[in-house]
Amino acid sequence: xxxxxxxxxxxxxxxxxxxxxxxxxxxxxxxxxxxxxxxxxxxxxxxxxxxxxxxxxxxxxxxxxxxxxxxxxxxxxxxxxxxxxxxxxxxxxxxxxxxxxxxxxxxxxxxxxxxxxx
Amino acid sequence: xxxxxxxxxxxxxxxxxxxxxxxxxxxxxxxxxxxxxxxxxxxxxxxxxxxxxxxxxxxxxxxxxxxxxxxxxxxxxxxxxxxxxxxxxxxxxxxxxxxxxxxxxxxxxxxxx
Numbered sequence: 186x187x188x189x190x191x192x193x194x195x196x197x198x199x200x201x202x203x204x205x206x207x208x209x210x211x212x213x214x215x216x217x218x219x220x221x222x223x224x225x226x227x228x229x230x231x232x233x234x235x236x237x238x239x240x241x242x243x244x245x246x247x248x249x250x251x252x253x254x255x256x257x258x259x260x261x262x263x264x265x266x267x268x269x270x271x272x273x274x275x276x277x278x279x280x281x282x283x284x285x286x287x288x289x290x291x292x293x294x295x296x297x298x299x300x301x302x303x
Numbered sequence: 304x305x306x307x308x309x310x311x312x313x314x315x316x317x318x319x320x321x322x323x324x325x326x327x328x329x330x331x332x333x334x335x336x337x338x339x340x341x342x343x344x345x346x347x348x349x350x351x352x353x354x355x356x357x358x359x360x361x362x363x364x365x366x367x368x369x370x371x372x373x374x375x376x377x378x379x380x381x382x383x384x385x386x387x388x389x390x391x392x393x394x395x396x397x398x399x400x401x402x403x404x405x406x407x408x409x410x411x412x413x414x415x416x
Contacts, residue, residue, distance in 0.1 A: 220405070222407075228392060228409070228410055228412070229407070229409040229410060230346070230394060230407040230410075232405070232406070232407070235405070276345070276346060278346075280405070289334060289351065289398055289405075290336065290348040290351055290359060291336075291338075291346075291348065291396075291405065292348070293345045293346040293347070294345065295344070295345045296345055
Protein backbone atom coordinates (compact mmCIF):
# COMPACT_ATOMS: atom_id res chain seq x y z
CA UNK A 186 0.00 0.00 0.00
CA UNK A 187 1.07 3.54 -0.59
CA UNK A 188 1.13 6.25 2.03
CA UNK A 189 2.27 9.85 2.40
CA UNK A 190 3.07 11.33 5.79
CA UNK A 191 3.35 15.00 6.56
CA UNK A 192 4.14 15.02 10.24
CA UNK A 193 4.03 18.80 10.61
CA UNK A 194 0.41 19.83 11.04
CA UNK A 195 1.09 23.55 11.42
CA UNK A 196 4.16 25.73 11.11
CA UNK A 197 4.34 29.40 11.98
CA UNK A 198 7.25 31.56 10.89
CA UNK A 199 8.02 35.23 10.65
CA UNK A 200 8.45 36.78 7.25
CA UNK A 201 11.90 36.30 5.70
CA UNK A 202 12.58 33.15 7.65
CA UNK A 203 13.38 29.95 5.76
CA UNK A 204 11.02 27.05 6.34
CA UNK A 205 11.14 23.38 5.39
CA UNK A 206 8.05 21.24 4.99
CA UNK A 207 8.65 17.53 5.43
CA UNK A 208 7.17 14.72 3.36
CA UNK A 209 7.81 11.01 3.82
CA UNK A 210 6.28 8.45 1.48
CA UNK A 211 5.86 4.71 1.42
CA UNK A 212 5.61 2.53 -1.63
CA UNK A 213 6.97 -0.77 -2.87
CA UNK A 214 6.84 0.37 -6.45
CA UNK A 215 10.05 1.45 -8.10
CA UNK A 216 8.40 3.84 -10.54
CA UNK A 217 6.36 6.66 -9.11
CA UNK A 218 5.82 10.41 -9.12
CA UNK A 219 5.90 12.82 -6.20
CA UNK A 220 4.05 16.11 -6.17
CA UNK A 221 3.68 19.21 -4.08
CA UNK A 222 0.52 21.33 -4.19
CA UNK A 223 -0.30 24.62 -2.50
CA UNK A 224 -3.84 25.28 -1.29
CA UNK A 225 -4.37 28.96 -0.44
CA UNK A 226 -7.39 30.10 1.60
CA UNK A 227 -9.39 30.41 -1.62
CA UNK A 228 -9.33 26.61 -1.82
CA UNK A 229 -7.90 25.71 -5.20
CA UNK A 230 -4.99 23.28 -5.58
CA UNK A 231 -2.00 24.95 -7.14
CA UNK A 232 0.58 22.64 -8.69
CA UNK A 233 4.14 23.35 -7.55
CA UNK A 234 6.29 20.45 -8.70
CA UNK A 235 6.30 16.90 -10.00
CA UNK A 236 9.32 14.65 -9.65
CA UNK A 237 9.73 11.10 -10.92
CA UNK A 238 11.43 8.37 -8.97
CA UNK A 239 14.36 8.17 -11.35
CA UNK A 240 15.37 11.76 -10.91
CA UNK A 241 16.91 12.49 -7.53
CA UNK A 242 18.32 15.82 -8.55
CA UNK A 243 17.27 18.61 -6.26
CA UNK A 244 15.31 21.38 -7.88
CA UNK A 245 15.19 25.09 -7.27
CA UNK A 246 12.57 27.46 -8.58
CA UNK A 247 12.98 30.98 -7.29
CA UNK A 248 12.49 30.88 -3.51
CA UNK A 249 11.32 27.27 -3.64
CA UNK A 250 13.55 24.23 -3.52
CA UNK A 251 12.91 20.52 -3.21
CA UNK A 252 15.12 17.81 -1.77
CA UNK A 253 14.33 14.28 -2.95
CA UNK A 254 16.10 11.44 -1.15
CA UNK A 255 15.09 7.92 -2.08
CA UNK A 256 17.28 6.48 0.67
CA UNK A 257 15.01 8.02 3.29
CA UNK A 258 11.83 8.11 1.14
CA UNK A 259 11.57 11.83 1.65
CA UNK A 260 10.66 14.72 -0.60
CA UNK A 261 11.05 17.88 1.45
CA UNK A 262 10.12 21.38 0.36
CA UNK A 263 11.95 24.51 1.46
CA UNK A 264 10.76 28.08 1.08
CA UNK A 265 13.58 30.59 1.38
CA UNK A 266 12.86 34.09 2.70
CA UNK A 267 9.18 33.33 3.31
CA UNK A 268 6.52 35.91 2.53
CA UNK A 269 3.00 36.44 3.85
CA UNK A 270 1.65 35.29 0.47
CA UNK A 271 3.20 31.87 1.12
CA UNK A 272 0.62 31.29 3.86
CA UNK A 273 -1.37 28.25 2.76
CA UNK A 274 -1.81 24.53 3.26
CA UNK A 275 0.82 22.53 1.43
CA UNK A 276 0.15 18.97 0.32
CA UNK A 277 2.62 16.33 -0.72
CA UNK A 278 1.26 13.56 -2.95
CA UNK A 279 2.38 10.27 -4.48
CA UNK A 280 1.30 8.61 -7.71
CA UNK A 281 2.30 5.20 -8.95
CA UNK A 282 3.24 5.07 -12.59
CA UNK A 283 1.01 2.57 -14.28
CA UNK A 284 2.11 1.89 -17.83
CA UNK A 285 -1.34 0.63 -18.61
CA UNK A 286 -2.29 4.21 -17.99
CA UNK A 287 -5.56 3.36 -16.29
CA UNK A 288 -4.93 4.38 -12.70
CA UNK A 289 -2.54 7.14 -11.70
CA UNK A 290 -4.53 8.37 -8.74
CA UNK A 291 -2.80 10.76 -6.35
CA UNK A 292 -2.39 9.77 -2.72
CA UNK A 293 -2.20 12.88 -0.60
CA UNK A 294 -0.65 13.56 2.76
CA UNK A 295 -2.65 15.34 5.42
CA UNK A 296 -1.09 18.68 4.60
CA UNK A 297 0.92 21.27 6.49
CA UNK A 298 -0.61 24.62 7.31
CA UNK A 299 2.04 27.30 6.93
CA UNK A 300 1.37 30.66 8.53
CA UNK A 301 3.82 33.42 7.68
CA UNK A 302 3.53 36.34 10.06
CA UNK A 303 4.50 39.83 8.92
CA UNK B 304 -2.36 27.55 -20.19
CA UNK B 305 -5.10 24.90 -20.48
CA UNK B 306 -7.44 24.66 -17.51
CA UNK B 307 -9.84 22.19 -15.98
CA UNK B 308 -13.15 23.98 -15.51
CA UNK B 309 -15.64 23.06 -12.79
CA UNK B 310 -19.18 24.28 -12.33
CA UNK B 311 -20.79 25.41 -10.16
CA UNK B 312 -18.20 26.82 -7.78
CA UNK B 313 -20.59 26.46 -4.86
CA UNK B 314 -23.78 24.45 -4.54
CA UNK B 315 -26.16 24.20 -1.63
CA UNK B 316 -28.61 21.32 -1.63
CA UNK B 317 -31.07 19.72 0.73
CA UNK B 318 -30.37 16.31 2.20
CA UNK B 319 -31.77 13.58 0.00
CA UNK B 320 -31.57 15.59 -3.20
CA UNK B 321 -29.56 14.58 -6.23
CA UNK B 322 -26.68 16.77 -7.34
CA UNK B 323 -24.57 16.77 -10.46
CA UNK B 324 -21.15 18.35 -10.41
CA UNK B 325 -19.72 19.24 -13.78
CA UNK B 326 -16.20 19.35 -15.10
CA UNK B 327 -14.60 20.12 -18.44
CA UNK B 328 -11.18 18.43 -18.53
CA UNK B 329 -8.30 19.58 -20.67
CA UNK B 330 -9.15 18.64 -24.21
CA UNK B 331 -6.27 16.29 -25.05
CA UNK B 332 -6.23 14.55 -21.68
CA UNK B 333 -7.54 10.99 -21.54
CA UNK B 334 -7.64 10.27 -17.82
CA UNK B 335 -10.19 11.89 -15.54
CA UNK B 336 -10.59 11.90 -11.78
CA UNK B 337 -12.76 13.09 -8.95
CA UNK B 338 -11.39 13.86 -5.50
CA UNK B 339 -13.07 15.02 -2.32
CA UNK B 340 -11.82 17.21 0.50
CA UNK B 341 -13.88 17.49 3.65
CA UNK B 342 -13.23 20.83 5.33
CA UNK B 343 -9.89 20.87 7.09
CA UNK B 344 -8.94 17.40 5.95
CA UNK B 345 -6.80 15.88 3.24
CA UNK B 346 -7.72 15.42 -0.38
CA UNK B 347 -9.12 11.93 -0.99
CA UNK B 348 -9.37 10.01 -4.25
CA UNK B 349 -12.88 9.04 -5.32
CA UNK B 350 -12.71 7.64 -8.83
CA UNK B 351 -10.69 7.51 -12.02
CA UNK B 352 -12.12 7.22 -15.51
CA UNK B 353 -10.46 6.14 -18.72
CA UNK B 354 -11.70 4.98 -22.08
CA UNK B 355 -15.31 5.61 -21.06
CA UNK B 356 -15.26 3.45 -18.00
CA UNK B 357 -14.27 3.56 -14.37
CA UNK B 358 -10.71 2.33 -13.95
CA UNK B 359 -10.53 2.55 -10.18
CA UNK B 360 -12.72 3.69 -7.33
CA UNK B 361 -12.20 4.14 -3.63
CA UNK B 362 -14.29 2.86 -0.75
CA UNK B 363 -15.92 6.28 -0.54
CA UNK B 364 -17.34 5.88 -4.04
CA UNK B 365 -20.36 3.76 -3.15
CA UNK B 366 -23.62 3.20 -5.01
CA UNK B 367 -24.73 6.75 -4.29
CA UNK B 368 -22.04 8.05 -6.65
CA UNK B 369 -21.76 7.75 -10.39
CA UNK B 370 -19.67 9.35 -13.10
CA UNK B 371 -20.37 9.95 -16.72
CA UNK B 372 -18.82 11.48 -19.78
CA UNK B 373 -22.01 12.38 -21.62
CA UNK B 374 -20.30 14.04 -24.56
CA UNK B 375 -16.78 14.70 -25.79
CA UNK B 376 -16.03 17.42 -23.29
CA UNK B 377 -17.93 17.12 -20.01
CA UNK B 378 -17.19 14.79 -17.12
CA UNK B 379 -19.82 14.66 -14.38
CA UNK B 380 -20.11 13.35 -10.84
CA UNK B 381 -23.62 12.54 -9.62
CA UNK B 382 -24.58 12.00 -6.04
CA UNK B 383 -28.02 10.37 -6.02
CA UNK B 384 -29.28 11.13 -2.54
CA UNK B 385 -27.05 13.55 -0.69
CA UNK B 386 -26.23 13.18 2.97
CA UNK B 387 -24.91 15.76 5.39
CA UNK B 388 -21.50 14.06 5.32
CA UNK B 389 -21.24 14.61 1.57
CA UNK B 390 -20.56 18.27 2.31
CA UNK B 391 -17.06 18.85 0.97
CA UNK B 392 -15.01 20.41 -1.77
CA UNK B 393 -15.03 18.23 -4.86
CA UNK B 394 -12.13 18.50 -7.26
CA UNK B 395 -12.02 17.26 -10.81
CA UNK B 396 -8.65 16.51 -12.42
CA UNK B 397 -7.38 15.29 -15.73
CA UNK B 398 -4.05 13.88 -16.84
CA UNK B 399 -2.15 12.95 -19.91
CA UNK B 400 -0.11 9.76 -20.19
CA UNK B 401 2.30 11.37 -22.59
CA UNK B 402 3.35 14.29 -20.45
CA UNK B 403 1.95 13.06 -17.17
CA UNK B 404 0.58 16.50 -16.61
CA UNK B 405 -1.95 16.40 -13.79
CA UNK B 406 -4.27 19.38 -13.55
CA UNK B 407 -6.95 20.10 -10.98
CA UNK B 408 -9.99 22.28 -11.41
CA UNK B 409 -10.75 25.00 -8.88
CA UNK B 410 -13.31 22.81 -7.14
CA UNK B 411 -17.01 22.78 -6.31
CA UNK B 412 -17.92 23.42 -2.71
CA UNK B 413 -20.97 21.29 -1.95
CA UNK B 414 -22.99 22.10 1.14
CA UNK B 415 -25.75 19.70 2.16
CA UNK B 416 -28.27 21.14 4.59
